[in-house]
Amino acid sequence: MIETQNLKVYFKSRDVVVKAVDGVNIKIKEKEIVGLVGESGSGKTTLGRTILNLQRPTAGKVLWNGKDVSKLKGKEEKEFRRQNQIIFQNPYEAVDIRMKVYDIIAEGIRVHKLAKNEKEEREMVMNALREVGLTPEEEYANSLPNQLSGGQLQRVAIARALVLDPSFIVADEPVSMLDMSIRAGILDIFQKLKEEKGKSVLMITHDISTIGYIASNIYVMYQGKVIESGPTDEVLDHPLHPYTKALISAVPLPDPSGRSTLFSTEVREEVEPYNGKGCRYYPRCPFAMNVCKEKEPELTGESNDHYVACFLY
C-alpha cells in the first residue's frame, strides 16, 4: 500500500550535510502493523514525515498505491491527506489546547467536508471517542485538553485521526510519553484498528519491546539506514546485527534474577568519529573488523525475509 524506493532525505546546515534518511526501502501492506525502531537521531521520524508527504525527499520516492506522493495534486492530494494520518509523541503539543475536545476532533471532518449536517458530525465525533475508549463520550467531548491526563489526551489525538477513516496511520512514539501502566491500553487500540477495521500502521519507536507485541514486521534503523529488517519473530528471536542485539538486551526485564543481562549490553563508547565511508555502526560495534571501516555493508537477505546489513553475515 505504501512503499518507499531508495528514499533519501538530506538536510543542509551551512557546509554540513546531514543524511537523515539515506536510501531506505520499506513496505507497508494492507492490514499490517509495521514497526520502525531506532534511537534518537536515527532518522525514523524524518522517514515517517516523508512518507506522509510532510517533507520533500532529496531523492527516491514514496509510492501510495503505486502513485508518487510528491506529485499528487488537487483532489487526489486531499484524498491522500485524509487517508493517511499521523499521531505524534507529545499530545500536548499536537492539539490546540484552547479548543474543546469536540472541536479538536471535528476540525478534520469540517476540512474534508465529511459530514452532511451537524447531527452527522456529532455522531462521527462521538463514535470516534467511543472507539478510543473515552466514555462517557459526551463528557469528554465537552472537556478542554488541560482537564485530561496524558493518556486521555493521546486517545483524543488518536480519535482525531480515526474520525477521518484513514487507511494508514503513522504513529510516532505514541506511547513513550505515557506511563507504563496505560501503554498497553493505547497499543490495544492500534491492534483493534488493524484487526477489526483493516487499517495499516507504521509504529515508530525507540523501544523494541513494545513493538514486539503488535508489529508483524520490524525495520531497525541506525543513522539513516535500515540495518536489519524482517518478520517480528525472526528479528526478535534471532537478531543478527550487533545493534539490534544491543537494543534487545538493553530492555530491562521485570525480574531481579535477570540483573546480569541488562548490564551485559555490548556497545562500545564511540572512540573515534565515523570516517564517512565504512559501516555507520563500527565506532560503537564490539565486533568491528577492518572491512567495516572501509566499506558500507549492504542490506542482504539471510533467510525467511530476514535482511541484515553487516559483514558478519
Added chain:
Amino acid sequence: MIFEESTDVILKVDSLRTYYKTKRGSVKAVDDVSLFVDRAKVLGVAGESGCGKSTLVSTIFRVLPRNAQVVSGEVKFKGQDILSMDLKTFRKTIVWKDIAYIPQASMDVLDPVYKVKDQMMETIMEHEDVSKAEAMERIYKALESVGVPPEKADMFPHELSGGQRQRVVIAMALLLNPSMVVSDEATTALDVITQAKILKMMKDLQESRKFSMMFVTHDLALLANISDSVLIMYAGKVVEFGDVEKIFRNPLHPYTRALIDAIPDLRLRKKKKLVSVPGYPPDLENPPKGCRFAPRCPIAMPICREKEPELTKVEGFHYVACHAVSRK
C-alpha cells in the same frame, strides 16, 4: 511507623503528609507515607504520574512550591530531623554534600550559559573550602568516573548529547561524595541503550562507593535491576513495600500485580498479553472513600469502599495495604 527490617538506617520518612492548597481545598499528594533507606542500599520508588513520588522527593529536599505544605510527619536523615532544621544550614551542610539529587531533565539543572566545569566548580566552592586547582582536579576525576572525556569540561551543556549531559549531572551529584543520592526519573528521557549503560554505571558507582540511593521511576522493570527494596505508591499512599525479590516474585497488592503485567517482556511476548491498568488515578482533592485503588481494582470487595486498608506486615520484609491480603 516502625520497620523492624531496617538495620542501618540513613533516611527515614515517617507518616509524612504533604498537601497542596487549592481554591477548593487541598490535594493530598503525599498522604501518610512511611519508608526507610538503609546505608549502602537502593530503594526503588515506583508509581504512575500523579502518585506523589515527585512531591515526596521535593519534600525531602525542601524545594516544595509555595502552595504546598507539610501537614504532618517527619523526615530523618542520619537521625536529624531535616524538615525542621534551619533552611540555610540545611542547604549549606546537607544538600549536595550529604544527600544529592539527580533529576530527569538534565537540561533543567545545567545552566545553558555556563561551561560544564564552571558549574561543577560552583557546586564545590559553594560547600567546601578548597583551592581552585584542587577543585579542578576533582572535577576531572568526577567526569572520568562517569565516562565523560575530560575535554568535555570546557563545553557548554548544549554541545553534549543527552546521555553525556545525564552523566555530567550524575558526576555533579557525586562531586562532594554524598552518602545518599536521590534520582528522580534520571534515565527516563534516554534511549534504551544509553539508559542501560547509565543504569549500569550508577549501580557500579553505588556499589563501589557504597552510597545509598532512592531511585524514583514509573518504570518498575528498572527497579528489578538495581534496587534492594521497592516501594509502590498509588494516589499519595504506599500500597506495597518490601524486599525486591518479594515484590517481583510475590506481588500482593492488585495494583503492583497490574503494574508488573503492564511491563513488556520480550521473552514472554507470545505467551502473555500486555495488560493495562483499567481506568485512571483518582482526583486527589476528593479521593474515594476507603481504598483509593478500589474503583480500578479487579477484586474490590464492599469493605474496600468503606475502610482504608493499613500498611501491614505480611511476612519478612514485605508490607502491603490491601483488605484482600489481610483477609487471608
